[in-house]
Amino acid sequence: MHIAEGILSAPVLAGGAVAAGAGVYAGLRALDDEAIPKTALLTAAFFVAGLVHVPLGVGSVHLVLNGLLGMILGWTAFPAILVALTLQTVLLRYGGLTTLGVNTVVMAVPAVVSYYLFVPFLRRRPRPALVFAFGCAAGAAGIAFGALLASGALALSGRAFYGVAALFFAAHAPLMVVEGIITGGLLLYVWRLKPELFLEQERTP
Amino acid sequence: MSSEYFQTRLADAHMDFWAGYYVASRKPPSEVRPLLIANIGRDGARPSSRPCQAAGGTTSVSSRNRQETLRRFRGTHSRPYLFFTMFCMALALCLLSGPSAFAHAMHAFEVQGGLGVRVEYDDGYPATHAEVRVYAPDEETHPYAEGITDAEGYFVFFPTSEGPWRLVVDDGMGHRMEKNLAPDPTHHNFVYLSPRRIRWMEALFGVALILALFAGYGRWVAVRKGKTD
Numbered sequence: 424m425h426i427a428e429g430i431l432s433a434p435v436l437a438g439g440a441v442a443a444g445a446g447v448y449a450g451l452r453a454l455d456d457e458a459i460p461k462t463a464l465l466t467a468a469f470f471v472a473g474l475v476h477v478p479l480g481v482g483s484v485h486l487v488l489n490g491l492l493g494m495i496l497g498w499t500a501f502p503a504i505l506v507a508l509t510l511q512t513v514l515l516r517y518g519g520l521t522t523l524g525v526n527t528v529v530m531a532v533p534a535v536v537s538y539y540l541f542v543p544f545l546r547r548r549p550r551p552a553l554v555f556a557f558g559c560a561a562g563a564a565g566i567a568f569g570a571l572l573a574s575g576a577l578a579l580s581g582r583a584f585y586g587v588a589a590l591f592f593a594a595h596a597p598l599m600v601v602e603g604i605i606t607g608g609l610l611l612y613v614w615r616l617k618p619e620l621f622l623e624q625e626r627t628p
Numbered sequence: 629m630s631s632e633y634f635q636t637r638l639a640d641a642h643m644d645f646w647a648g649y650y651v652a653s654r655k656p657p658s659e660v661r662p663l664l665i666a667n668i669g670r671d672g673a674r675p676s677s678r679p680c681q682a683a684g685g686t687t688s689v690s691s692r693n694r695q696e697t698l699r700r701f702r703g704t705h706s707r708p709y710l711f712f713t714m715f716c717m718a719l720a721l722c723l724l725s726g727p728s729a730f731a732h733a734m735h736a737f738e739v740q741g742g743l744g745v746r747v748e749y750d751d752g753y754p755a756t757h758a759e760v761r762v763y764a765p766d767e768e769t770h771p772y773a774e775g776i777t778d779a780e781g782y783f784v785f786f787p788t789s790e791g792p793w794r795l796v797v798d799d800g801m802g803h804r805m806e807k808n809l810a811p812d813p814t815h816h817n818f819v820y821l822s823p824r825r826i827r828w829m830e831a832l833f834g835v836a837l838i839l840a841l842f843a844g845y846g847r848w849v850a851v852r853k854g855k856t857d
Contacts, residue, residue, distance in 0.1 A: 426802035456849055463842030467835040474831055476751045485751070510837060514830040516750055518802075573802060590800050 424487060424569055424595075425473075425511070425518030425526055432580040439525030439576065443505060446531055450501035461620075462499050465492050470507040473517060479597030486598075490565030491558070491606045493534025494541055495613065495620060500534035501527065525576050533568035537561040545614070545621040554614045555607040562606025563599040570595045743811045744784035747777050747797050754781025758799035765791055787811045 431439075454462060472486035492500045505527045511517040518526045541561045545554065570591040578584035613620060747755040760783045762773040773785040777797070787793050791810035798804045 424802070427804045429806075430798070430802060430804050456846065456853075459842050459846040459849070463839050466842065467838045470834050470838060471831055474751065474827065476753055478753070506838060506841060510834045514834050515827065577802060587800065594801060 424529060424566075424573055425508070426522045426529070426573060426576060428519030428521055430580065431522060431525060431576060435576055435579045436521055436525060439522070439528050441524070443501070443524035443527040443531070446498070446501035446528065446535075447505050450496075450498045450503075453498040454502065458496075458499065462496060462503050465496055466503040466507050468492075469504060470510055473507070473511050473515070477598050477601050479601070484594055484598045486602060486605065487530060487566060487569065488562075488602070488606065489530045489534040489569060490537045490561035490563075490602070491609055493531075493537040493565065494545075494558075494561055494610065496534070497538045497542075498535055500538070501531045504531040504534065529569050529572040529576065530565075532572060533565040536568060537565055540564070542621055545618075548618075548622075551611055551615070555611045558607030558610030559603035561603075561610070563603035565606070566595050566599045566602050567592070739786070742784040742786045743793070743809060744782055745795060745807070745809065747781045747783065747805070749803070754779075755797065755799050755803065756781055758797050758803075761796045763794040763796070765789065765793065 469488055469492055472488045475486045477484045477486065489500070489504065492503060496503055505523065508518065508523055508526050508530070512520055512523060541557045544557055549557070571588065574584060574588035574591050577587045745760075747758055747760070749755055755777055756779050758777045758781075760773075760775050760777060761771040762785050763770075764772040772793070775783060775785075777783045783795075783797075785793075787809075792808035793811070795807045795809055796804070797807075
């Protein structure tokens with residue numbers, strides 16, 4: 424899901440950078456002092472998850488965890504993902520420096536969407552089985568929406584949207600399952616440990 | 629066309645169909661349901677366990693029923709239809725056997741060597757079925773060779789001169805790389821599978837950097853708040 428250098432056209436790169444900048448600004452406004460350690464830990468988790476290769480399907484497929492990040496961090500997922508992606512680019516050569524903006528948008532927008540979609544359900548204090556189910560849905564949706572956005576970015580740079588999207592979904596279908604289960608498990612764990620993470624503070628700018 | 633003609637033809641056709649279906653399904657005949665409608669006389673090829681099986685041209689179903697069935701078959705099993713079917717099958721046979729029958733002017737020789745690459749992602753997994761374009765030296769636009777990597781990420785081509793040959797690999801999902809290759813005459817081709825690796829050092833370094841960065845940010849926020857308060 425990390426788009427490399429030399430593929431996207433200049434307007435798409437610029438648009439991605441602007442959108443990512445706006446998202447990071449909103450995320451930093453939403454970030455209060457007490458949330459900094461939590462954000463740091465989840466940024467590190469996102470960074471390391473990118474190293475975990477999922478040996479299913481074709482292509483380079485690894486964990487993303489953007490659904491989980493979104494549910495716990497809300498808009499703060501934007502700066503967290505930007506930082507993690509920057510380090511992945513510099514240290515691991517994932518993606519590229521010019522595509523940082525687009526890649527941030529591709530992974531952070533689904534995170535914010537999963538925050539708005541799934542956290543309201545958590546506020547109703549559902550049963551643990553339902554929490555797990557929400558986590559699964561958020562994990563899978565994070566990947567699916569990210570694949571859709573990445574296909575869109577490639578399509579805007581002159582590729583056939585359906586071909587790219589079909590390839591993306593074929594490659595990421597196993598990941599959606601794996602990531603769904605992992606996100607569900609982690610969400611259930613965090614929910615049992617510290618439900619106030621989801622109940623108390625709003626994480627919107 | 630007499631009805632006698634149709635009865636014979638249908639019995640034959642039924643038998644053929646039946647045999648074909650039996651081979652394809654690999655079931656004992658008693659378990660296979662015939663594809664054609666059953667209540668036709670003179671199909672001795674059908675298994676004896678079928679209730680409406682008939683011997684020697686006698687029928688076990690009513691004559692009216694049989695007439696009705698035959699009338700239905702006339703639509704799809706008329707003589708022009710059969711001729712057309714056979715024509716199509718003959719044509720398909722010709723077309724399918726074409727390359728071996730007509731391509732006498734082509735030869736294939738086994739070759740050894742060539743310049744090969746293995747394309748893999750950063751984590752050591754092969755980039756399978758990725759699009760590869762090879763550009764000859766001093767050529768920018770028209771590729772010398774195009775293709776895809778195989779299931780293990782390999783791609784081989786045969787350079788016609790010393791390089792550098794420019795390789796552009798694109799997996800269609802946003803990963804892309806360029807590499808200049810210079811063929812080395814003394815170089816033996818070998819199969820190289822790099823170990824799947826997790827880059828612990830980079831991972832640890834990255835995590836440490838992230839924690840330090842956020843610690844610094846928290847400190848900065850605290851200091852700024854202390855100043856404004």
